[in-house]
Amino acid sequence: MPKISHTAEIMPESAIRMLTPYADQAKADGIKVYHLNIGAPDIKSPASAAEAVAGFKFDHLPYSNSAGTYALRRAIIEKYYKPNGIDFELEDLLVTVAGSEALTMVFQAACDPGDEVLIMEPFYCNYNTFSLMNRVKIVAVHTDIRDGFRLPSAEVIEKHITSRTKAILICNPSNPTGTLYTKKDLLALGEICRRHDIFLISDEAYREFCYTSEPYFSAMQIPGMQQNVILVDSASKRYNLCGARIGCIISHNRDVIKLVTKIAQARLCPPVLGQVATYGALSADKEYFAAVRKEYIARRDFTIKALNAIPGVYSPTPEGAFYTVAELPVKNASDFCKWLLTDFHPGGETVMVTPAEPFYKTKGAGRNQVRIAYVLEVPELKKALKILADGLKVYNS
Amino acid sequence: MPKISHTAEIMPESAIRMLTPYADQAKADGIKVYHLNIGAPDIKSPASAAEAVAGFKFDHLPYSNSAGTYALRRAIIEKYYKPNGIDFELEDLLVTVAGSEALTMVFQAACDPGDEVLIMEPFYCNYNTFSLMNRVKIVAVHTDIRDGFRLPSAEVIEKHITSRTKAILICNPSNPTGTLYTKKDLLALGEICRRHDIFLISDEAYREFCYTSEPYFSAMQIPGMQQNVILVDSASKRYNLCGARIGCIISHNRDVIKLVTKIAQARLCPPVLGQVATYGALSADKEYFAAVRKEYIARRDFTIKALNAIPGVYSPTPEGAFYTVAELPVKNASDFCKWLLTDFHPGGETVMVTPAEPFYKTKGAGRNQVRIAYVLEVPELKKALKILADGLKVYNS
Numbered sequence: 001m002p003k004i005s006h007t008a009e010i011m012p013e014s015a016i017r018m019l020t021p022y023a024d025q026a027k028a029d030g031i032k033v034y035h036l037n038i039g040a041p042d043i044k045s046p047a048s049a050a051e052a053v054a055g056f057k058f059d060h061l062p063y064s065n066s067a068g069t070y071a072l073r074r075a076i077i078e079k080y081y082k083p084n085g086i087d088f089e090l091e092d093l094l095v096t097v098a099g100s101e102a103l104t105m106v107f108q109a110a111c112d113p114g115d116e117v118l119i120m121e122p123f124y125c126n127y128n129t130f131s132l133m134n135r136v137k138i139v140a141v142h143t144d145i146r147d148g149f150r151l152p153s154a155e156v157i158e159k160h161i162t163s164r165t166k167a168i169l170i171c172n173p174s175n176p177t178g179t180l181y182t183k184k185d186l187l188a189l190g191e192i193c194r195r196h197d198i199f200l201i202s203d204e205a206y207r208e209f210c211y212t213s214e215p216y217f218s219a220m221q222i223p224g225m226q227q228n229v230i231l232v233d234s235a236s237k238r239y240n241l242c243g244a245r246i247g248c249i250i251s252h253n254r255d256v257i258k259l260v261t262k263i264a265q266a267r268l269c270p271p272v273l274g275q276v277a278t279y280g281a282l283s284a285d286k287e288y289f290a291a292v293r294k295e296y297i298a299r300r301d302f303t304i305k306a307l308n309a310i311p312g313v314y315s316p317t318p319e320g321a322f323y324t325v326a327e328l329p330v331k332n333a334s335d336f337c338k339w340l341l342t343d344f345h346p347g348g349e350t351v352m353v354t355p356a357e358p359f360y361k362t363k364g365a366g367r368n369q370v371r372i373a374y375v376l377e378v379p380e381l382k383k384a385l386k387i388l389a390d391g392l393k394v395y396n397s
Numbered sequence: 398m399p400k401i402s403h404t405a406e407i408m409p410e411s412a413i414r415m416l417t418p419y420a421d422q423a424k425a426d427g428i429k430v431y432h433l434n435i436g437a438p439d440i441k442s443p444a445s446a447a448e449a450v451a452g453f454k455f456d457h458l459p460y461s462n463s464a465g466t467y468a469l470r471r472a473i474i475e476k477y478y479k480p481n482g483i484d485f486e487l488e489d490l491l492v493t494v495a496g497s498e499a500l501t502m503v504f505q506a507a508c509d510p511g512d513e514v515l516i517m518e519p520f521y522c523n524y525n526t527f528s529l530m531n532r533v534k535i536v537a538v539h540t541d542i543r544d545g546f547r548l549p550s551a552e553v554i555e556k557h558i559t560s561r562t563k564a565i566l567i568c569n570p571s572n573p574t575g576t577l578y579t580k581k582d583l584l585a586l587g588e589i590c591r592r593h594d595i596f597l598i599s600d601e602a603y604r605e606f607c608y609t610s611e612p613y614f615s616a617m618q619i620p621g622m623q624q625n626v627i628l629v630d631s632a633s634k635r636y637n638l639c640g641a642r643i644g645c646i647i648s649h650n651r652d653v654i655k656l657v658t659k660i661a662q663a664r665l666c667p668p669v670l671g672q673v674a675t676y677g678a679l680s681a682d683k684e685y686f687a688a689v690r691k692e693y694i695a696r697r698d699f700t701i702k703a704l705n706a707i708p709g710v711y712s713p714t715p716e717g718a719f720y721t722v723a724e725l726p727v728k729n730a731s732d733f734c735k736w737l738l739t740d741f742h743p744g745g746e747t748v749m750v751t752p753a754e755p756f757y758k759t760k761g762a763g764r765n766q767v768r769i770a771y772v773l774e775v776p777e778l779k780k781a782l783k784i785l786a787d788g789l790k791v792y793n794s
Contacts, residue, residue, distance in 0.1 A: 001624040002563070002596045004652045005509045007660075014662040017463075045457045053670065054451065060442045061640035061674065066414075097494055097642070100664040108530060112402045113510065129663030133505060135532075166399070199399050227398040243458035243669030245494070245642075255401045263404075265411040266526030267497040272640030273450065273670035277458065 010132055012358065014125070018334075022341035023352050031345050034376065034384035037352040039175065041322065041375040043295065045240045045281060046288050052280025053273060063269045067261060068095025068248070072279045076248060079282040086220045092252055094260050095270045099205050099234035099247040104130045105260045106230050106249060110199045111136040116164045117201075118157065122149070122325060122359035122366055124175045124203075139165070140361035145327055145369065148316040149177040151185045154192055161192075167199035167230075168192065172219070173206045176359050176371040177325050178300075178318020180210055183217040190222035190229075199256075200225065205234040205247075206321040208289050211297050226252035235274075237322075239281035244274035296322055296374070299381060303374040306385040310392060315372075323373050325356050325366070329396060333357065333370050336395055344391045351384040351391070409525055409755065415731075419738035420749050428742050431773065431781035434749040436572065438719065438772040440692065442637045442678060443685050449677025450670060460666045464658060465492025465645070469672045469679075473645060476679040483617045489649055491657050492667045496602050496631035496644040500527045502657045503627050503646060507596045508533040512563045514598070515554065519546070519722060519756035519763055521572045521600075536562070537758035542724055542766065545713040546574040548582045551589055558589075564596035564627075565589065569616070570603045573756050573768040574722050575697075575715020577607055580614040587619035587626075596653075597622065602631040602644075603718040605686050608694050623649035632671075634719075636678035641671035693719055693771070696778060700771040703782040707789060712769075720770050722753050722763070726793060730754065730767045733792055741788045748781040748788070 023033050067073065073093050081088065096102040103126075111117065113135035119127060121140035131138050139160050143149040151157075157168070168189060173180040181189075193200040202219030210216050219229045234247035249260055300317075304324060307315040312329025330336045334355035344350055356369035374381060420430050464470065470490050478485065493499040500523075508514065510532035516524060518537040528535050536557050540546040548554075554565070565586060570577040578586075590597040599616030607613050616626045631644035646657055697714075701721060704712040709726025727733045731752035741747055753766035771778060 001650070002507075002590075002594050004506050004650075004656055005512070005563075007505055007509070008652065008656045011656070011659050013659065017662055040459050041457075043457065045455070047456075049458070050455050053453075053455075056450075058442070058447050058450075059444075060438075060440065060637040061446070062437050062637075063639045097498075097668070098665070104664075108404055109401050110399075112404070113532065115402070126663045126665075129660070133531075133660065133663075135510065166402075193399075197399050240457040240459075242460045243666065245666070245668040253398070253401075255405065259401055259405045259408070262408050262410065263526070263530065265414055266523045266530075267501075268495070268523075269640065269642070271494070271642040271668035271671050273674060274668050277670060 007133070012125070012128055019337055019341060019352065022338055026341050026345070026350060030348065032349040033341070034349065034351040034380060034387065036372045036374065036376070036384055037354045039237065039322065039373050039375065040242065041240055042377070043240045043292055046284035048283040049239060049241060049277045049281040053277050056273070056276045061272055064272050064275060066265045066269050067093070068270055069275050072275045075279050075282045086218060088250060088252060091254070092250055092257060094249045094257060094264055095275065096247045096249055096264070097270050098236055098245040099203065099232055100126065100130070102232040102234070102247045102249045103127065103203065104133065105263050106201055106232060107131055107134045107136050108263060109256050109259045110201065110230070111166045114164060115166045116162060118160050118165060118168045120151065120170065121361050122176055122356055124171055125358050127169065138361060142362055142365065145314070145316060145325060149174065149179040149325070151181055151188070154188055157192055161196055165196065165198055167201050169201040169203065171203040173210060173318070173320020175206065175321055176323045176356065178321045178323050180212065180320035182214070186217050186219060186222055190225045193228045194225065198228070199230055200228050201230045201232060203232045205232070205237050208238050209293070209296060209322055210320045211293065211300060212319050220250065230256055235278040235281060239278070239284065241277055241281060244277045245271050246274045246278040298378055299374040302378050302381055303372065303385065306382070307372070310389045312392070322375055323371055325369050325371050327369050329392060330368055333368055337370060339395060340391050344387070344394060346387060346390060349383070349387060351387040353388070404530070407529055409522070411522070416734055416738060416749065419735055423738050423742070423747060427745065429746040430738070431746065431748040431777060431784065433769045433771065433773070433781055434751045436634065436719065436770050436772065437639060438637055439774070440637045440689055443681035445680040446636060446638060446674045446678040450674050453670070453673045458669055461669050461672060463662045463666050464490070465667055466672050469676045472676050472679045483615055485647060485649060488651070489647055489654060491646045491654060491661055492672065493644045493646055493661070494667050495633055495642040496600065496629055497523065497527070499629040499631070499644045499646045500524065500600065501530065502660050503598055503629060504528055504531045504533050505660060506653050506656045507598065507627070508563045511561060513559060513561045515557050515562060515565045517548065517567065518758050519573055519753055521568055522755050524566065535758060539759055539762065542711070542713060542722060546571065546576040546722070548578055548585070551585055554589055558593050562593065562595055564598050566598040566600065568600040570607060570715070570717020572603065572718055573720045573753065575718045575720050577609065577717035579611070583614055583616060583619055587622045590625045591622065595625070596627055597625050598627045598629065600629045602629070602634050605635050606690070606693060606719055607717045608690065608697060609716050617647065627653055632675040632678060636675070636681065638674055638678060641674045642668050643671045643675040695775055696771040699775050699778055700769065700782065703779070704769070707786045709789070719772055720768055722766050722768050724766050726789060727765055730765050734767060736792060737788050741784070741791060743784060743787060746780070746784060748784045750785070
């Protein structure tokens with residue numbers, strides 16, 4: 001029997017899906033599971049997304065341009081970025097198969113095998129997979145829950161930079177912590193990247209989900225960083241079109257765009273129907289985002305308050321995205337999360353949250369933490385967090 | 398300015414798109430270009446594809462299962478493979494972002510960096526990109542135009558096998574040659590793979606485009622090869638849904654499927670709307686394929702006859718796909734193809750074909766050859782091939 005590659009040994013299990021079999025079993029047993037484990041919100045997409053798809057008649061479906069349809073690229077610039085004060089040319093933009101492909105391509109463009117990328121931990125676990133597949137090494141810069149996962153000082157960050165460091169990758173606001181980096185943070189990161197002549201890769205998939213009164217400050221807005229910044233963006237969360245699989249790479253660095261375009265040509269084109277849906281969604285007005293933001297602020301406020309009211313639980317207050325990382329009064333959060341699914345079903349219901357440990361690279365870090373996605377309506381969140389609180393009481397007695 | 402990766406230097410330009418700027422210029426100058434350069438046919442998809450999309454109402458678009466929706470996977474098995482005499486379980490199947498992603502994942506599953514894969518040349522150039530991105534080495538086994546690009550003897554193939562060889566990859570029928578491997582060929586390849594304990598990767602994207610009276614013999618049907626065979630399939634050509642970006646990997650080897658599933662989880666899911674379209678297309682009946690086949694046989698017969706009637710041109714008769722590789726009476730086909738676009742516009746029209754050299758790995762091989770995609774209706778093909786014939790006359794005088 002032929003042997004598969006060693007990738008099998010180095011590739012981690014998906015942290016987010018690790019507990020899925022237990023959830024499936026619970027559901028098969030008739031248990032209702034509140035899903036706070038995955039960033040799959042219940043929010044409606046702009047109606048214009050489905051309308052665009054319904055209005056798209058085809059008798060066959062040819063490839064689009066490898067960089068995405070002209071119409072979609074123009075709309076991304078004119079309807080989304082320009083009104084947000086960010087200006088760039090059509091040639092600075094490549095449409096990708098969602099943020100996932102964008103990140104893979106950016107790793108490939110910025111790094112050779114053996115190169116290093118700095119990422120603040122805890123971080124989105126799939127960064128591990130994208131880097132592993134390209135034999136790129138992630139170097140984690142630790143951030144602390146008690147400090148709200150704020151950006152460490154330049155001094156601390158620079159200690160992690162070696163001759164193999166090619167980039168700093170941030171997710172802003174962050175999945176899993178919800179931390180929003182400020183303009184000051186971004187300028188500091190820009191300084192570091194310029195000083196060391198490395199890329200700043202900014203994953204801004206959650207940029208519409210910010211709950212402060214400050215306007216969002218994008219990495220694209222750092223002065224004098226045109227050659228260093230690579231933006232990764234996605235329609236998945238912004239318009240709740242996760243299944244459309246549309247994202248993009250934006251950079252003023254033409255070498256980067258030229259290389260990712262070459263890589264993109266090999267996979268021919270991004271999904272055409274997803275491009276149609278995203279093109280439609282781009283008609284969303286400010287009111288759409290304002291309503292979504294209002295809803296998430298209510299959910300966040302409720303969630304954080306409810307969490308911190310549970311004895312022994314601590315969660316900082318995230319300023320963006322729709323996640324928070326909370327500390328629980330347990331030794332091993334993974335065991336507890338599993339136990340909720342297998343053993344704790346008050347009134348035939350339970351709750352699913354994600355162990356935070358796989359979001360850390362430092363061994364043992366975050367073992368007593370979970371990531372909670374507040375993607376349900378407040379009355380549902382209330383029931384779910386009550387189960388969590390009761391579960392902790394029973395588990396610890 | 399930060400340096401991009403060395404991938405930029407090793408990554409070839411897309412052979413198929415190399416001449417696109419010249420074609421774009423010609424079109425901007427008002428010239429009509431007959432496109433025989435790219436596998437983008439004019440054939441209609443089954444009407445059920447667009448109907449499925451039109452009937453798919455959504456108010457938001459969540460992720461599907463990473464392996465594809467249950468409905469699509471079941472339909473692939475029940476509606477396509479079972480009626481074709483190929484039986485496997487739901488767990489043997491992973492839906493991918495078209496054949497492109499399937500091939501990338503299969504390279505990652507079968508090979509570590511530095512491993513080798515044997516491929517008959519000329520071969521689909523994007524195999525180069527997929528292998529390069531994973532630092533896998535393609536070892537070309539030469540096949541000859543005068544021999545109709547038939548499979549070489551086991552002895553010749555085995556000469557290319559080293560301790561690093563992990564797989565033989567075939568495209569059957571072949572893009573770019575249209576060569577269809579017989580049952581005997583497949584059994585011989587099976588023998589070789591078993592003997593050397595390596596994978597047989599079979600790209601069967603064009604399997605419905607076969608013009609012999611024999612039933613298609615799939616690599617999945619080679620007896621005793623369950624652990625060795627990895628099938629790569631795609632909806633792109635079969636249903637003319639290139640833009641849907643849906644393909645799949647099929648293998649009875651559970652280690653392979655387990656690993657590609659892990660890789661697939663990191664990119665979350667294949668495009669959901671493309672899955673809907675493909676699910677719809679799977680209702681296509683035998684009459685759909687029979688009509689398409691009939692049309693392509695007429696196009697092929699016309700094309701091959703017309704080509705061989707041009708003095709100094711030679712094309713074997715392909716038995717599958719919708720391509721042929723033809724030898725032209727020129728030194729450098731690439732120069733000639735470019736000249737057609739820039740300088741030869743009889744009656745304000747010209748023709749675009751693809752130089753075949755980039756489909757070869759052996760240096761200098763195929764320099765006087767072109768790949769022709771017979772993807773237009775016969776009257777259009779007639780005009781296009783007339784321009785090619787006249788062009789050769791002028792070019793050589």
